[in-house]
Amino acid sequence: MNVTKFFTSFKYAFAGIVLASKEQNFRFHLLSMIIVIIAAIFTGLSKIEWIIIVLVIAGMLSLELINSAIENMVDLATTDIHPLAKAAKDLAAGAVLIFAIASVIIAVMIFIPKWFNLS
Numbered sequence: 001m002n003v004t005k006f007f008t009s010f011k012y013a014f015a016g017i018v019l020a021s022k023e024q025n026f027r028f029h030l031l032s033m034i035i036v037i038i039a040a041i042f043t044g045l046s047k048i049e050w051i052i053i054v055l056v057i058a059g060m061l062s063l064e065l066i067n068s069a070i071e072n073m074v075d076l077a078t079t080d081i082h083p084l085a086k087a088a089k090d091l092a093a094g095a096v097l098i099f100a101i102a103s104v105i106i107a108v109m110i111f112i113p114k115w116f117n118l119s
């Protein structure tokens, strides 16, 4: 195993996250993540609820990075207006939207019963 190559790939992966942090959508997700973590700390979650929250946050941020990567690849492939370019970008954006909706539903299912003593 090449240790130098292994750590270099970490450097590039981290550069990707830094690059994404300049985008408005990613910053919105980062802000949401901070709010959710603060809410989770004050609400008091079980271990399994924390696991779900961590998975949802990681999934959301990862999906946003993949969406940005697809947008960049499409822009690199063509500067023309093309239905396939539109489809690629819209499909990626759709994937982000589906996960975002699921994340909100999961957050509501975890937090609301605790806040209003419904569980």
Ligand SMILES: Nc1ncnc2c1ncn2[C@@H]1O[C@H](COP(=O)(O)OP(=O)(O)OP(=O)(O)O)[C@@H](O)[C@H]1O
Binding pocket: 025, 071, 078, 079, 080, 081, 082, 083, 085, 086, 089, 090, 093
């Ligand atoms: N080359 C293209 N051909 C056809 N439609 C395109 C093309 N590029 C973008 N579009 C359409 O315009 C929309 C906005 O494109 P844009 O490149 O601004 O992406 P975006 O989703 O707004 O990304 P960002 O997160 O950078 O704002 C896309 O979702 C797509 O529907």
